[in-house]
Amino acid sequence: DAGVTQSPTHLIKTRGQQVTLRCSPKSGHDTVSWYQQALGQGPQFIFQYYEEEERQRGNFPDRFSGHQYPNYSSELNVNALLLGDSALYLCASSLALYRDAEAFFGQGTRLTVV
Amino acid sequence: AQKVTQAQTEISVVEKEDVTLDCVYETRDTTYYLFWYKQPPSGELVFLIRRNSFDEQNEISGRYSWNFQKSTSSFNFTITASQVVDSAVYFCALGNISSGSARQLTFGSGTQLTVLP
Numbered sequence: 001d002a003g004v005t006q007s008p009t010h011l012i013k014t015r016g017q018q019v020t021l022r023c024s025p026k027s028g029h030d031t032v033s034w035y036q037q038a039l040g041q042g043p044q045f046i047f048q049y050y051e052e053e054e055r056q057r058g059n060f061p062d063r064f065s066g067h068q069y070p071n072y073s074s075e076l077n078v079n080a081l082l083l084g085d086s087a088l089y090l091c092a093s094s095l096a097l098y099r100d101a102e103a104f105f106g107q108g109t110r111l112t113v114v
Numbered sequence: 115a116q117k118v119t120q121a122q123t124e125i126s127v128v129e130k131e132d133v134t135l136d137c138v139y140e141t142r143d144t145t146y147y148l149f150w151y152k153q154p155p156s157g158e159l160v161f162l163i164r165r166n167s168f169d170e171q172n173e174i175s176g177r178y179s180w181n182f183q184k185s186t187s188s189f190n191f192t193i194t195a196s197q198v199v200d201s202a203v204y205f206c207a208l209g210n211i212s213s214g215s216a217r218q219l220t221f222g223s224g225t226q227l228t229v230l231p
Contacts, residue, residue: 103161
């Protein structure tokens with residue numbers, strides 16, 4: 001049973017560019033959440049997708065957007081990249097039916113903006 | 115607003131010692147979840163334990179135990195007989211039950227645990 005998979009694992013982009021990160025949830029999961037983890041910090045919630053819609057959003061600007069596909073996989077898009085967007089981006093999946101179930105995390109995408 | 119504080123930035127212990135990681139949280143919610151996650155160098159967050167705010171019973175699971183005290187808003191985590199493989203960053207996290215989740219978590223800044231052989 002595959003867990004949460006994210007691609008790519010590492011990425012280097014130039015300031016001002018756009019980037020797309022991808023996430024495939026754990027088999028059977030229908031909800032995907034994205035987190036940003038700056039170096040030496042804890043993860044910060046970006047947004048959550050369920051039934052192909054953004055359901056909850058953290059304190060992130062509109063440059064951060066996402067999408068969820070019918071197969072529950074998800075993308076995180078970041079426009080007009082800033083140096084401060086350099087971070088580990090983590091995807092977490094869960095099953096909406098079980099409200100108190102823990103989320104499973106992927107290994108993340110390490111984004112470096114130069 | 116929710117907040118999680120992990121005052122211990124780094125801890126070093128010698129193998130087989132017991133170690134306790136501290137966590138203090140703030141929330142206006144009356145019901146919530148508390149979690150501990152482990153992050154090895156590979157980056158993946160590994161779920162360790164979950165506690166609901168309405169259940170203050172403290173438990174032991176293998177070498178892990180936790181002490182949840184709602185009166186002091188603390189959720190401390192203890193590893194008994196530590197092992198080198200326990201070396202990682204440990205995060206305490208707070209989840210909002212009313213928002214459906216477990217899945218929108220507020221994390222602390224983490225504690226780097228190093229277990230020396």
